[in-house]
Amino acid sequence: MATTIIFFVLAAIILGCALLAVTTKHIMRAATYLLFVLFGTAGLYFLMGYTFLGSVQVMVYAGGVVVLYIFALMLTGRSDNQKEKSMSVAKKMAALIASLCGAAILLFVIISQKFAATVLTAPNEQLTSIQTLGQQIIASDKYGYLLPFEVVSVLLLACIVGGLIIARKR
Amino acid sequence: MITINCFLILSALMLFIGVYGFLTRRNTLAILISIELMLNAADLNFAAFNRMLFPEGQEGYFFTLFSVAISAAETAIAIAVMINVYRNLKNNFVENLDKLKW
């Protein structure tokens, strides 16, 4: 019961903050609302018992990505840039209708599917231990993720270099 | 009773809020924020499928992990590009970035 209540509270926070993030005129606020959405998602991961994933979400997303956004906003910060003028109403309506239609279709698809009716139970630390994860991520056998791990590390390296090259002053 | 459907509906709504934001925002950074919302919805789906339907495996878990890493990388590059754009155009409005058409 507590799980249900926590879930709906988190869902309400996520949806509310997401809506605010895409509708607010101040971009700094939008970034802040995004932060709350990400926190809410992290909360859901905790609720599912994926504590490591939840902490990664908090560290990387909330601690890294959002901070990056805020830096970028400050770097490009000008008063006329911070508070954007909204688009025409017609365009907004078109986007809204398209999004609603899409959401409706997707919800219809989800509801009409018959998934296994597993009910979320209380968090269980034993479900996936960090030790298991650590061993799997550097294992090279059937369920090992060594190769994706290495690929991602190379990708991150490339991003560091690329980011430097793109953003440096000439 | 929280079933898989609750998670899926939540992520679907989050995805289309992100789509709406992508279509309506003018500032490129705001558009990037909308993209983060969509990515986040996808991540949530991976984790939920793993947890609710195949709790003995770790595939969704790892996908989410890698997805987080990749989205961080994407954000870093995107922001570098946007800063460069800002340097050249003195603003960040997406309608100014149409020189590569035709």
Next chain:
Amino acid sequence: MNFTYTIFILLLPFFSFLILGLAGKWLSHRTAGIFGTLVLGVVTVLSYFTAFEYFTADRVDGVFQTLVPYNFVWLPFFDGGLHFDLGIMLDPITVMMLIVISTVSLMVHIYSFGYMHGERGFQRYYAYLSLFTMSMLGLVMATNIFQMYMFWELVGVCSYLLIGFYYTQAPAVAASKKAFIVTRFADLGFLIGILFYGYYTGSFSFDFTNTAVYLNGAMPGVGADFSKAIAGAGFILPTALFLMFVGGAGKSAMFPLHIWLPDAMEGPTPVSALIHAATMVVAGVFQVARMFPLWIQYAPETLHIVAWIGAFTAFYAAAVACAQSDIKRVLAFSTISQIAFMMVALGVCLPEGGYTDNHASLGYMASMYHLFTHAMFKATLFLCAGCIIHAVHSNEMEFMGGMRKYMPITHITFLIACLAISGIPPFSGFFSKDEILVAAFHYSSAMGWIMTGIAAMTAFYMFRLYYGIFWGTENVEYHEHHTPHESPAVMTIPLILLTVITVTVGWILPGSFGSFVSATGEAYHIHLDWSVAGTSIVIAVIAIALATYIYSGVRQPIAEKMKATFPALHKWAYHRFYLDEVYQFVTHRIVFGIFSRSFAWFDRHVVDGFFNFLAWGTNAASYSIRTLQSGRVQQYAFVFLLGVLVLILMLII
């Protein structure tokens, strides 16, 4: 007898052309000139040596052998059928032409050294001269009609290049284009003639022994029907030969294709002497002479056309020459007239006894003889004119007069050449012209008298020119301002050498030209027919006396009066009977104005219109859909989203 060294007669000037043309930029004028002249000197020596060897060789059955030192198949067609050959052929007229070309070319090379002194493009000039010499020698040494055609076009190109040598001046450019287009137009006839001939006889070769086989029914296209074959033969060979003659008429400036030659005088004067008086313009005569065995055997009726075209051209050109004031134009028309004499001589050959009768075909020998002598004295005249122009800096007679005081050597050589062209013994022109007149009288007395009359006109206008330049009214004012002077030795020595040839060739070798060149190849001893010769001498002397009476004085009342009495005639003759204007009208008004314009309209509006429509349609379609590519990311995303939704709907329904 081995004549393989004759290949060097072609190769040396060609290499000279390559070296002067490619490396001329780095050579000084002096080096380039001396190099070109030396190479040509070697060629001349080789030519003379060839002639000596050839004519001292033993005759076979009283005929000089036709030798083919080189011949190889260049482009074979079909299997065993037609083929284009390249090679070298020596027969009497080739060897004679070798002497003419190399002599005149060498003289012109030496002369140009003085005449072109300090001109821009001196090396280029010598390169072109070398190329021309090579082409002309190749033309006369060709073993087959196709090879001849190739070199024929090459000399045309050289002529074009040399007429347009002063390419910064508009008249020279216009003249070179005119010469090229007119001769090229005529060469179309030549080419069609060659194809006709090659198709029906199965050979391009000048060895005519196989030609008759085809004419007796084995012609392709006519088939085995014997009577048809004979009928075809009676039509095809004359047609082919006449078409070739059209090409020759273009090159040799026969009426009405002569219009390019007077304008060609825009080129440097030594070039006029070499190309437009002595060698290239007689290529047409040479071509008819080369095909002569076929003409006389299969197309004697067509030969009459040649004779009458020649006679008319001779008359027309002589009449125009009487009224020109530009000395080079007078000489140009005189050249046309004299070449027409050669054509007439070929045309008046009688078919009786056919190929085997030297007396009936006297005109052949006369034509070649006149070609030889004319080349020498006409080159002299042109080179003299060059000296005069060099001294006076003008082509117009009004700036001359009384020049004998300033230029004694030029005066004497010019006088001798004038006497030669007028047919006064003992100069060479007398002997050759006399043979032509004999041949013409042999043909018909009308033709004989016409040609005698034209010979008299020749004497008249040549002495009009002579008196106009060297006697007559002196332009004292102009001469005081700018005193004329005799040319340097490098220019006068060629004059003297050519004059010596002109003076001596007639009587040093009396009657012996015919023993070298004749229609059958057997020796023909020239004997003067004194009734014809006497008449022509008397008429020529009368004409000269008349010219002396009218033009020699300081004041020329009779000339003025004649001009005043017949203003229209003078004006018409001065404007060459408005033939250029007729051409202008035909080409511009009729061809360009009516045909070309309608074709151009069709091309622009229908053909171009269709493609423009295609382009316009593509363009319009692109414009109408280009807004899809707006460059706006959000629009793309929106379309993408709609597409995805539609796909999902399609999948779930």
